[in-house]
Amino acid sequence: VGLFKALKAVKEIKEVAAAGSADGQAAPGFGGVMMGFANVMAGLMAPIMLWMKPERGRPLPATEPAAAPVAAKAALSGGLSAIVARDSAFDPALLTAFADQVFASVVAVWSDNDPGPVRGVLADALWEPLAAAASANQSMAVGHGTNSITTLATMQQGRASLVSAHAGEWYDSVVVAFDVRLSDQAPAMMREPWTEEWLFQRSLVPGPDPMSLPDQCPTCGAPTAVDSTGACTRCREPIPLRTAGWLVSRIVCHNPMLEMEYDQLVAQLRQNPEQLARLPAPLRELLPRDLQAPGATPQ
Numbered sequence: 001v002g003l004f005k006a007l008k009a010v011k012e013i014k015e016v017a018a019a020g021s022a023d024g025q026a027a028p029g030f031g032g033v034m035m036g037f038a039n040v041m042a043g044l045m046a047p048i049m050l051w052m053k054p055e056r057g058r059p060l061p062a063t064e065p066a067a068a069p070v071a072a073k074a075a076l077s078g079g080l081s082a083i084v085a086r087d088s089a090f091d092p093a094l095l096t097a098f099a100d101q102v103f104a105s106v107v108a109v110w111s112d113n114d115p116g117p118v119r120g121v122l123a124d125a126l127w128e129p130l131a132a133a134a135s136a137n138q139s140m141a142v143g144h145g146t147n148s149i150t151t152l153a154t155m156q157q158g159r160a161s162l163v164s165a166h167a168g169e170w171y172d173s174v175v176v177a178f179d180v181r182l183s184d185q186a187p188a189m190m191r192e193p194w195t196e197e198w199l200f201q202r203s204l205v206p207g208p209d210p211m212s213l214p215d216q217c218p219t220c221g222a223p224t225a226v227d228s229t230g231a232c233t234r235c236r237e238p239i240p241l242r243t244a245g246w247l248v249s250r251i252v253c254h255n256p257m258l259e260m261e262y263d264q265l266v267a268q269l270r271q272n273p274e275q276l277a278r279l280p281a282p283l284r285e286l287l288p289r290d291l292q293a294p295g296a297t298p299q
């Protein structure tokens, strides 16, 4: 059973179960059993579905707005030239090949639920939910075997092309578009291609770790202390991070089916507080704000 069919089946089972319990026509216990089955199915899929949220991550702190969106083609050659002007070793073809490797490595996480190999190339806002999803996937696979969405996730193939580049004050930023499709092993109806934009960024001053803070705020010079938004506690300006190399900080996925399934999952979690409560914190951060913290205002 493919992902989308499976999720539809879950929805229909829940509707049948709900209708059965409402009018009393279902055999005793039937509704409860089917609801239990539906919740197991949904529980298996929730972590990876959340990781596939259409928009994940965010540009690194102090990124200029011009660096993040997909810009016109003109922004590519100008941006690349500006990056080459301050780093003569920069080679767009090498970055494209690197992006292809990063994409394949992220896909490979779902083969063995080991996110370790991509720690160095993902910003924390992407790495933390990925690691949580892989861990949840691993522990659920013990009792239930591999689920269909994990199998489909391993079949993603992406081809990178650079679409825009920006030489910013703190970072080099390049938006890489991937043409994504599932391999020939996937059912034909699921091989419709889609595009994703991944924002690759690296700091001008390299740091020792994938992401680290400088010792001092570059704006006011105070010893680094940040609030929950990453802003300097003294001058309130965002403190730019240091990266060891290129990192993916944001992913935007243009797959109408995944967008629809994400919305359905959110609706389901909204009605299922127990399932919501079982989600690891980094995955809850991929939910609308009112589901992240009980009592918050709905978006």
Ligand SMILES: [Zn+2]
Pocket (backbone or CB within 6 Å): 217, 218, 219, 220, 221, 222, 232, 233, 234, 235, 236, 237
């Ligand atoms: Zn400051």
